[in-house]
Amino acid sequence: MGLIKKAVNWARIKSPWILHFNTGACNACDIEIIAALTPRYDLERFGVILKGTPRHADILVCSGPVTRQIEDRLVRIYEQMAEPKFVIAVGTCACSGGVFSGCYNVKGGIKSVIPVSAFIPGCPASPKAIIDGVVKLLSSLEEKPKK
Amino acid sequence: MPYEEDVKQKLTSKFAYLEGNARVTRPRRIFLEAETKNFLEIFEYLVKQLNFTHLCAITGLDEQDKLSFIYHLAGESGVLVNLKTSVPKENPVLKSVISYFLGAEIYERELIDLLGAKIEGLPAGNRYPLTDDWPVGQFPLRKDWKPAMDKESEVGKDA
């Protein structure tokens, strides 16, 4: 890949900015995502920073089975992110709907709405699993840029 | 005498028609069933005279040709009175108890959205919990409603 692309990619791997979004989850995955950022697990040592707006984010970290009310908003957030962008589905609900698949008002997993780059299963996904997933995604970026 | 027995006795002596319709299922639990026309007077008596000052919840049930509502009231000594009344499904009209409990508003809105109850006396306000674009006439908690029914009747939305 070209030099500029390599530099951008390197910057992205070294310091991905993430946006956390809950699409109707029970909160378990969300508190584990937040716990992953607290000193015991410290996702920040990988240069990961939590941002408040999709326009500054590289990675969208999503939990929840996508309720009917939230679907449009999820799509809108994804569209507001600049390319290249990645989506991580955290938790079994985000992967496939989990225990809520089949419930009315639930779409069933993030991938039914937007493309997902990495799936981290678990109910909830533990902070260790979340870190593992994020690191795996980042290392896959080193090999080739994902679209 | 345990307090729940005392409450039951007071109720059946005040409202003769409750005889046979009031059961103590276990310590601190009374279940009552009354017709809609008598409902409010029992409710008033429980809240005002017997000090059942906490409305825990209102459960709506689909019982084939009728909709039933159980008002769960908590009082002294941890006793819970579960007062049930029913209305016909074709005309499920009920009076709001918001004048007794401000908190009843959101429980009643839930009955309207999910079971199709028609509750008189509620102020204007947002619905709960369904979306504004939920198809009219579809009540998820009714027994004949199946998930995906809301998708069949949606216009211009991907399933």
Next chain:
Amino acid sequence: MPDTNKFKIPFGPQHPALKEPVSFSLALKGERIMGVGIRLGYNHRGIEKACEERTYIQDLYLIERICGICSHSHSTCFVQAVEEIAAVEVPKRALYIRTLIAELERVHSHLLWLGVAGHEIGFDTLLMYAWRDREVVMDLLALLTGNRVNYGINTIGGVRRDISGEQIEEILKGVDILEERTKYYIEVATQETTIIKRLSGVGVVSYEDALKLDAVGPTARASGVDRDVRRDDPYAVYGELHFDVITDKHCDVYGRTVVRVKELMESYKIIRQCLKQLPDGSIAIKVPRKIPVGEAISRYEAPRGEDVHYVKSNGSEKPERVKVRAPTLANVQAVKHMLKDRFLADMPIVIAAIDPCFSCTDRLISVKGVNSKNKKIITWEALRAYGIDWYRGRGIDFTKISNDLRKRLEGI
């Protein structure tokens, strides 16, 4: 500083054509809130309906996931109702284990709340320490149940895992550490003038109003309402334990903070009693798959307040009706009342103080001037930052207590 607000709205100005209603709409006069409209339902997943199509055991796992923070509360409340209909006597040992996990859950939840509340007012040091301490409890829960969250310890008829002598030792050690640290949180909450100034008079609900609005849990107890299901309508083994119900007369966010930190101490008391009095015996009784016809209503004092489950059975393997009234639904009505005539800057902490559990994804706030047509939509993050700056301009600064807290808590 890691941004750990679980109530964040993760994005900026909305497109005006967004058809979804916002979660809160405020009518403002200058900086004062004149009216509040609340729109809920974003987390509505159709669980009650799904319960009717699944067996009781499947429902147990579904109901546990109503809320990840108080999953054991929902699970236990449900299973108690089913066991009552089935008329089974759950072994005492199982009830003790349930109570133990219940109090450990209360500890993790209150510490989580303490951190979040700190974050909302700009006192991030408190967040870091409270969440660090919370990891002690998470470790204990993982040790006992195999998971940090969503413990899956209940089964119909008892619990699924027993507890060993070694685990009891670990729990006692953990509780000792937490009790030491909690004492400092109580000191900070009750004596630090900055905290008192920041939280007093905010989110006021008088005793009479708390009764009228039917508030529950710490929100009600902070207004002097002496209500706690553990004492009033005992379940599990609370009838055999000694503990105090903490109430406070301040009626505001300060009171809600005091109630929660003091409740932590009561929880440690209860945990120690449970471990001391833990009887021998089996941990579950077999219950048939088909539950006889009947109905029951179960109440539970979750960390957020009274949780109510009603179950009706029809003699089959699947319930006829399951109704859940989570504590936050009872408290959310009080929020409108709390915000009336208050400053916009108070909004984040007032809402955080009822410890809302509506798995809030999208607290979008729409504000418009009382006499104007212009409506602006702001994010939670922006509102939080606004609140912190507004109070900083009025002399509220947490630098000194941050340093004090750091000095005291390091090394415990």
